[in-house]
Amino acid sequence: MRKGPCKMELLVASAIGIMTAAGLYLLLRLRTFPVILGISLLTYAVNVFLFASGRLTIGAPPVLRDDMTVYSDPLPQALVLTAIVISFGMTAVVVMIGLGAFLGSNDDHVDDQPEDTQ
């Protein structure tokens, strides 16, 4: 039915998949820095995923006019904008808290170390 977007669909889908996989791998690391990188990759993946949830269209405006039959869904774009702002702010917060914890204890492990759980 639609010939054009076929390559784009493959590209977008594999980009989401690869970023999610890499993000998950980094998330399971033990130290703060890779984990934060993993979270960032996951948020990139979810932003593209949200964007794709309104279906992929080429060359269609995100506004409704009277004589318009093809348009791209504007709502996911607004959702992605919100999600980008929030994830950016959250990442900044976790970097600052992680830095504080590292400077205080000279140790950047994410998990509890045996000596401080007792």
Next chain:
Amino acid sequence: MTHWLIAPVVLPAMLAPFIVLAARYHIGIQRAFSVAGVVALIVISAALAWNASDGTVEIYQLGDWAAPFGIILVGDSLSTLMVLLTAVLALCVLLYAIGSEWDDRGTHFHALFQFQLMGIMGAFLTGDLFNLFVFFEVLLIASYGLMIHAGGTARLRAGVQYVLFNLIGSTLFLFALGSIYAETGTLNMADLAARVALIDPAETVGIRVASVLLLLVFAIKAAVVPLHFWLPSSYAEAPAPVAALFAIMTKVGGYAIIRVYTLIFPPDVEVTSGLHDLWLLPAALASLAIGMIGVLAAKRLDRLVAFAVIGSMAMVMVSIALFTPTGIAAALYYIVHSTLAAAALFLIADLVRTGRGNVELTAQAPMAGAALTAALFFIGAIAMAGLPPLSGFIGKLLVLDAAFDTDMMVWVWIIVLCSSLISILGFARAGSVLFWKAHSVTHSEDDLVMPRPTTLSYVAVGALIGLLTLHTVFAGQVHGYTTRIAATLFEPTAYSNAVLNTPGKLSKPKKEEEH
């Protein structure tokens, strides 16, 4: 349409920047405005709850755009009950923070506290799933600040874990929202309910994935095993008043599960069959067992209370997972009890910390103010463990009764009763080590003399205990009210009608989206 419904969100949202900008260096002014704001919140939310108590569903259309295009706030009996509970809890916690001077040990306590309230109130009132995500983020980012209030390396390390775990939860939430939007083309809860019911049973892959992802997100918030690992360290390391306020945060997860899985994915919808009885109930029973065993195994009082929170939230989840009107009614009764009891115990743990400098469960010389603290701990432990005469006992009885005629009755009864016994042992051990064995230890010369907790601290804890007593005395009326709420949840036509059929000025209702 009156504007009062948005007041619980707007009032803290205005107060917080005012406190930051105008009263940054004056702790006295901050305290006055913070307390005044919370008292006003109690009055407003009591009026909203009174208004909704006869079954009216009040809605507020932001910008006068009708659903499903505009964002709406919905005040039905369930959400106004939770809003009122939050406001009352906030006042007790705030009084304790002022009385114990926790608010003066770091900066911006009151501003963050107000932002936190804004997020919680918004999460309870919103009628839109994406808006729920936004309010979750508001309450989370305020909670990150509160969690590391007053600093300290141990607290920062626990804070990193807390923030990372919640960031993963937020990402999952976005994935769930994306798949829901891709499947249905809407995020308004009432509109979703109508559209999910229309989905062809043969093509449910996408919506099934979405509903499981959404359940995972709310289960992280509600600390259901195996997604509970963030809770013990972060609640134990958080400042005591903050941990007490966080007692409502696990309930936000419980509330979201009740709302979404009665309205959008009710138990009789084929799309999500098996989710509640096959997955949620066993997980809730496992968290009940693990929480209560944690109570017995804890070596510090604050970790003991944190595990008690997991256990009592698990009681709520067991009751919710039955997904019957009696189960939801019992869960709502238990939510009120569990919030008040958990907050009281976190504050009592801080009274112990003030009186003797640490919360290790080892025999040490008697603490300052031991008699009164011991009495409060005794009452709080009775309430949390579910012994008669307090509301924990009545709540457990209601849950057991709701499970009586279900298939899982044997498992629910065995695990609830055994875990109650274990938690009684755990609390009894903690109390006897803290308060009785202390008399066999004499003060040594180099012990620091610790101050007695202030009167206002005791008043705040006493108020929570008093509320628990009221919750027990008026159990009949409260349970009658929660039964009526549960009945409206299983007959959501009033909710859907109010949301979808109220015209806005700027758009026509019922205009179909094209896809």
